[in-house]
Amino acid sequence: MNDxxxxxxxxxxIIQRARKKRGWTQTQLAERAGLRQATISLxxxxxxxxxxxxxxxxxxxxxxxxxxxxxxKGAGRHIEELF
Amino acid sequence: MNDxxxxxxxxxxIIQRARKKRGWTQTQLAERAGLRQATISLxxxxxxxxxxxxxxxxxxxxxxxxxxxxxxKGAGRHIEELF
DNA sequence: ACAAATTATGCGCCAAAGCGTATATTGGCC
DNA sequence: GGCCAATATACGCTTTGGCGCATAATTTGT
Numbered sequence: 014m015n016d017x018x019x020x021x022x023x024x025x026x027i028i029q030r031a032r033k034k035r036g037w038t039q040t041q042l043a044e045r046a047g048l049r050q051a052t053i054s055l056x057x058x059x060x061x062x063x064x065x066x067x068x069x070x071x072x073x074x075x076x077x078x079x080x081x082x083x084x085x086k087g088a089g090r091h092i093e094e095l096f
Numbered sequence: 097m098n099d100x101x102x103x104x105x106x107x108x109x110i111i112q113r114a115r116k117k118r119g120w121t122q123t124q125l126a127e128r129a130g131l132r133q134a135t136i137s138l139x140x141x142x143x144x145x146x147x148x149x150x151x152x153x154x155x156x157x158x159x160x161x162x163x164x165x166x167x168x169k170g171a172g173r174h175i176e177e178l179f
Numbered sequence: 180a181c182a183a184a185t186t187a188t189g190c191g192c193c194a195a196a197g198c199g200t201a202t203a204t205t206g207g208c209c
Numbered sequence: 210g211g212c213c214a215a216t217a218t219a220c221g222c223t224t225t226g227g228c229g230c231a232t233a234a235t236t237t238g239t
């Protein structure tokens with residue numbers, strides 16, 4: 014994978030795609046991440062900035078993780094390019 | 097680069113390394129990220145969970161970015177895996 | 180089209196991140 | 210040791226993310 018995640022919205026989109034890929038509902042993901050369905054909804058929309066802990070919990074529940082790399086070194090894809 | 101970042105502490109360590117690599121003080125980084133020196137100190141220690149926005153601002157100031165990838169898989173990725 | 184499931188919002192509340200300011204504490208360097 | 214830059218803490222205050230609970234709004238399946 015290695016999707017670029019520079020903004021809360023990009024992160025939300027990535028999370029949503031990963032969740033649907035697993036066939037999970039927001040409620041199911043919320044349970045696994047120890048959050049509420051409403052919180053998942055907000056995170057996926059990216060409109061309200063979340064806490065780092067919440068994002069990390071969601072990523073872990075999806076078996077995903079952050080990696081930190083230098084910008085503009087083309088090691089990832091922009092999520093917008095997907096459709 | 098592409099450093100693993102699963103916990104706030106790991107993220108803080110990465111940020112600190114990148115900052116020192118650039119020869120910046122916490123105060124300088126704070127100015128560029130629109131935060132306080134004290135906040136940078138807390139983020140680098142990773143002891144107090146920060147807000148996602150703060151982390152993203154710091155990464156951007158350091159010309160870094162998050163990438164999201166599957167756990168337990170190497171950094172250099174096969175694009176074919178995605179579909 | 181209808182019912183069921185899923186997702187998006189609303190409201191009051193609490194905990195805490197970040198702020199401003201200021202002060203310890205540490206670390207280099209001469 | 211002594212001095213100054215750099216970093217870690219402190220306190221009161223404001224803002225807000227996430228909660229519980231609930232309900233709209235939307236999507237999906239038959």
